Amino acid sequence: MTTAEDLIAAADAHSAHTYHPLPVVVATAEGAWMTDVAGRRYLDFLAGYSALNFGHRHPRLVAAARAQLERVTLTSRAFHHDRFAAFCTELAELCGMETVLPMNTGAEAVESAVKTARKWGYRVKGVPAEMAKIVVAGGNFHGRTTTVISFSTDPEARADFGPYTPGFEIVPYGDLTAMGQALTENTVAVLLEPIQGENGVVVPPEGYLAAVRALTRERNVLFVADEVQSGLGRTGRTFACEHEGVVPDMYVLGKALGGGIVPVSAVVSSAEVLGVFRPGEHGSTFGGNPLACAVALEVIAMLRTGEFQARAAELGERLHRDLGALLGTGAVTAVRGRGLWAGVDIAPKAGTARQVSERLMDRGVLVKDTHRATVRIAPPLVIGEEELEWGLEQLRTVLGA
Ligand code: PMP
Numbered sequence: 001m002t003t004a005e006d007l008i009a010a011a012d013a014h015s016a017h018t019y020h021p022l023p024v025v026v027a028t029a030e031g032a033w034m035t036d037v038a039g040r041r042y043l044d045f046l047a048g049y050s051a052l053n054f055g056h057r058h059p060r061l062v063a064a065a066r067a068q069l070e071r072v073t074l075t076s077r078a079f080h081h082d083r084f085a086a087f088c089t090e091l092a093e094l095c096g097m098e099t100v101l102p103m104n105t106g107a108e109a110v111e112s113a114v115k116t117a118r119k120w121g122y123r124v125k126g127v128p129a130e131m132a133k134i135v136v137a138g139g140n141f142h143g144r145t146t147t148v149i150s151f152s153t154d155p156e157a158r159a160d161f162g163p164y165t166p167g168f169e170i171v172p173y174g175d176l177t178a179m180g181q182a183l184t185e186n187t188v189a190v191l192l193e194p195i196q197g198e199n200g201v202v203v204p205p206e207g208y209l210a211a212v213r214a215l216t217r218e219r220n221v222l223f224v225a226d227e228v229q230s231g232l233g234r235t236g237r238t239f240a241c242e243h244e245g246v247v248p249d250m251y252v253l254g255k256a257l258g259g260g261i262v263p264v265s266a267v268v269s270s271a272e273v274l275g276v277f278r279p280g281e282h283g284s285t286f287g288g289n290p291l292a293c294a295v296a297l298e299v300i301a302m303l304r305t306g307e308f309q310a311r312a313a314e315l316g317e318r319l320h321r322d323l324g325a326l327l328g329t330g331a332v333t334a335v336r337g338r339g340l341w342a343g344v345d346i347a348p349k350a351g352t353a354r355q356v357s358e359r360l361m362d363r364g365v366l367v368k369d370t371h372r373a374t375v376r377i378a379p380p381l382v383i384g385e386e387e388l389e390w391g392l393e394q395l396r397t398v399l400g401a
Contacts, residue, residue, distance in 0.1 A: 004037050022361050022368070029056035032383040034366065043391045045360075045367040047380045049197065050229045050341075053256035054302060055380035061259040061298050068294035076285050087293035090300045092268060094238065095251050099274040101267040102288030106228035106254035107143020109265035112282065113191065113224050113252050114147060116267060118167075119276040121188030125220060132188045135221075137173035141198030142191070142226055156371065174204040176211050183215060189222040189250075194240035197229035200374040201336050201343030209244040216249075222273065228254040228265070233381055236313030236339035238303055243338065249273060259299045264292040308381045312339040315388055319377065322392045331399035333373075342377045343370075350399045359398040365391045 004025040024042065026034045032055055034042045047053060054061060068083070075081045088100040101116070103109045117134060121127035136142075138153045149157050150164035158164075171178040173196060183190070194209055196202040216223040225248035230240035232253065241248055250273060254265035263286075267274070286292070302308060316339035323335040323342055334345040346353050353369030360367055360375075367375050377395075379388060 002037070007037065022357060022366065024361055024366065031055040031057075032380045032387055040364070042361070042364050042366045043379075043383075043387055045365050045377050045379050045391050047378050048260060049255065049368075050232075050234050050378055051255040051258070052260040053233050053308065053381050054259055054299070055382035056260060058259065058302075058382070060302060061261055061295055064294050064298035065261050065291065068291050071290070073291045074286070074289045077283055077288065081290045081293075083290050083293035083297065084288055087288065087297055090297060091253075091257075091266060094300050094303060095253075095268040096247060097251070097268045098271040099269055101269075101274055101277075101282070102292070103254075103265045103267070103284055104263045104286050104292075105143070106226075106252070106265055107145045107148050108284065108287075109228065109252045109254055109267050110142040110148055110191070110226060111145055112267045113189075113226075113250055115282060116250070116269070116273060116276065117189035117191075117222050117224065119281070120222065120273050121186075123276050124272070125188060127186045127188055131186045132167055133169055133184065133186050134167060135169050135171060135179065135182045135187055135190045137192055137196070138170050139173050139196050139199040139202060140170075140191075140193060141196065142193075142228075154371070173199075173202065174208050176208060176215075179212055180215060183219045183221055187219065187221050189224050190216050191224040191226060193226045193228075193230060194244075194246070195230045195235065195338060195341070197341075197376075198370065200345070200370055200372055201341055201376060203336055203338060207244070209241060209246045213244075213246045213248070222250055223248040224250040224252060226252045228252055230341075232256040232299070233303060233308040233312050234339055234341050234378065236316050237309055240338065257296050257299055258292065259295045261295050262292045264296045312341075312381045315381075315383065315385065316340045318385070318388065319392070322389075323377075326396070326399065326401050329399070329401035331401045337377075340379060340381055340383075344375045344377060344395075346373050346375060346399070348373070350401075356395075356398055360394055363394040363398065365394045 007025045025037045027037045028035045118132045121132040136151045142148045147165040151168035152158045171182045250269040258264035326332045331350040336343045357369045
């Protein structure tokens with residue numbers, strides 16, 4: 001049998017080293033559990049950075065994918081197919097909006113949102129071509145494409161990939177005064193994560209998102225919420241923006257929209273805003289393909305039940321209560337987050353975040369450290385209460401708490 005070590009060595013020999021994964025090689029998975037090539041089971045405390053909100057191979061999603069595999073999987077956008085209208089209608093309705101631009105990955109959808117805002121700025125707001133400005137936040141993560149890393153503040157993500165795309169201004173996340181000053185007559189959009197995932201699950205100060213909403217409305221600037229990681233149930237609501245009663249002008253969605261089965265992303269907005277496109281101005285071969293639409297339609301139907309959001313809220317309370325208790329032990333220095341989503345800063349005396357991840361792996365729990373001293377906890381929303389409790393028990397043990 002090929003061992004994990006062999007497979008990792010072969011992968012290292014033949015793939016670009018763009019990641020630093022934990023040394024576990026997964027062979028199968030179901031629900032909140034993954035099994036490695038040696039048959040060892042691990043509790044998934046990361047859920048593919050929120051792409052697996054419904055767990056691994058949820059039966060409803062597998063059934064939807066299977067049924068679609070028997071019908072048609074791809075037409076490209078050269079021809080219509082019979083799942084597309086339903087996908088757009090249902091997704092727009094879930095968002096309380098009108099129009100959908102389908103893409104495949106989160107970064108692509110962010111790129112599409114940037115293009116949409118610029119075209120809108122030019123065609124509707126009257127911002128001179130080449131003058132459009134988009135305001136973003138420090139600590140952001142919106143993906144890895146050249147334009148998107150142009151406004152990253154993470155040196156690792158950005159260094160040596162220039163020249164960078166102009167037209168972005170970075171303000172500190174959560175700083176309303178800076179935001180107000182950054183909005184000028186050529187500003188077409190503010191692009192924010194309502195909670196910054198990759199930055200360590202950073203929740204902005206209360207009232208910030210609502211104030212940005214008010215400011216952007218006043219100045220005729222589009223408020224674009226990147227809910228690729230925060231959206232679709234993770235925080236206990238369908239959208240993280242809802243916690244502040246905020247409705248943005250545009251949602252950027254991805255990850256969980258494909259149910260962990262297919263890459264699906266989308267920009268969702270008003271008919272006016274997405275109406276700026278003419279045929280030929282934007283697109284993707286795979287965007288809105290039949291298989292993607294079929295799975296996403298099932299995802300939307302599952303979200304409509306409200307069960308997953310309710311579960312994230314309920315278990316999230318438990319998660320944050322238990323993690324909060326760790327603060328008193330001195331093993332962690334901060335806990336942030338909302339719903340079934342937490343960033344835990346590890347105190348130096350308890351080791352690095354990487355060491356904590358490795359020790360957790362040895363105990364059968366998979367999380368991921370970030371570049372800072374943070375461990376992110378984001379289990380699938382289908383995790384059982386006892387499983388969650390067991391995983392947290394492993395964390396307490398690893399931290400010596
Ligand atoms: N936006 C946010 C908020 C994200 O968290 C991510 C992925 N971590 C992306 C965009 C990029 O998504 P993808 O990896 O699918 O390109």
